[in-house]
Amino acid sequence: MPVTLRIALRDWDYMTPLVLGDVSSSRLDIKVDRVGTLISSLADDAAHDAAEMSFSRYSQMRHDGDDRIVGMPNFIMRGFRHRCIITAKDNPIRTLSDLGGKKIGVTGWRDSGNTWTRAALRREGVGVEDAMWYAGRLTEAHPIVDRLDGFGRPGRIEAVPGERPMVDLLLDGGLDAVFTPFMPKGFFDQESPLRQVLDDFRAAEVAYLNEVGYIPGMHLIGFKADIVREHPWIMDELSELIDESQRLWLEKREKYADTTPWMIDELRRCAADLPPTWRASGLAENEAMIADFAEELYEQKIMPRLLTPAELFPWHAKAR
Known part of the structure; x- marks a missing residue:
């Protein structure tokens, strides 16, 4: 009799074979x-046994x-974070070092992705x-919530004044980057007033990969401890299924490469720029990144x- 595992995940495309039962x-x-939004507290959620969760918030636990x-x-x-820094198209900022002394908006101070982006700036x-620094909502469509999470410091890390959308502040000069x-919606339109700070963020990301040896991880899957204690094999089983789902999805993407006009070129460039193990799961395989x-x-x-x-991963550390 198989064990039922109720899991909450965002719509990552490579999970499709798993969701459809091909894996x-x-x-x-x-x-x-x-789910579109991560579950705020898996431990208190009766509907799920496991869920996608923030690496930062898991670390806090x-x-x-x-x-x-x-x-x-x-x-x-x-994913790499260099691409995640945007500015107004007419802003003269062109490098990460240009952001010194500037006004920067973040969608959440402790978010894993923003932590990695600040790491890129620190380098x-x-x-x-x-x-x-200012924490706030990206657009008018996003909710007004506490995005400082207790890390505010007057004069250094503050909430966006008046909860104005940060995209609006970029356009009127209230922020230099976000x-x-x-x-945001419309970013990829030809007439978009926004752009990435780095014109060639891909080159910066490849250089970063060559320096650190990994692609940063933002989200992982958390399990309720009770189900892990009852079924000690369950994490390894799911991890293998996810790995196989990724492998199968890439195989299909390589075959049906016309989902966008230049997908085949992207596949070629990824194969050239990334090591075959860039998606590898496991504690040993990701230890440098985790540290x-x-x-x-x-x-x-x-x-x-x-x-x-x-x-951070005592269960897997003990198994080594």
């Missing part, structure tokens, strides 16, 4: 709940000794203390002490 397991009956959730080091959302000599994981993220959480004063990869 399956005789040990698991996976029920995927497609581990730091606080909250062991109700066990993390699986399969980073289902990972270029622009630390938290070298800019003025960190956003998802581009660097923990260091950034500490250096950016999101965590009061430096956590180790073994502290």
Whole structure:
């Protein structure tokens, strides 16, 4: 009798084979709940056994000794962050170092993606203390919520004045740049008044990859500890299924490469620029990235002490 696993995930395309049942397991009956917003507290959510969650917020739980959730080091959302810094098209800023002394907006201070973006700036000599930061909603369509999460500091890290949408502030000069994981509506239009700060962000990201050896991870899957204790094999089983779903989806993408006119060129460039193991799951395979993220959480004063990869993923560390 397979174990039912109720899991909440965003619509990552490579999960399609898993959701459709093209990838399956005789040990698991996976029920995927497609969500647009991450569950705020999996531990208190009766509807799910596992869920996609922020690496930063998971790290906070581990730091606080909250062991109700066990993390699986399969980073289902990972990506470079250089592309996630946008500005007005007529703004003269063209490099990350140009952001020193500038007014920068973020969609959430402690968000994993924004933590990695600040890490990219820090490598270029622009630390938290070298800019003025504002946390707020990206557009009018986004909700007004607390995006400082307790990390506000008057004169350094503040809420956007009047909760104005940050895109509007970019256009009228109230902000010089904004960190956003998802581009605002209309960003890709030919007449868009916005652009990425870096004209060739791909070259910057390839250089970053060659320096650090990984693509940053933002989201992982957390499991309720009770189901892991009852079924110790369940994380490895799901991780293998996700890996297979990714492999199968890439295989289909390579075959049906006309989903966009130049998808085939993108596939070729990815194969040339990325190591075959860039998506690898597991603690050992991601240990350097995990350690660097923990260091950034500490250096950016999101965590009061430096956590180790073994502290963040104790279940997998013990299994080694």
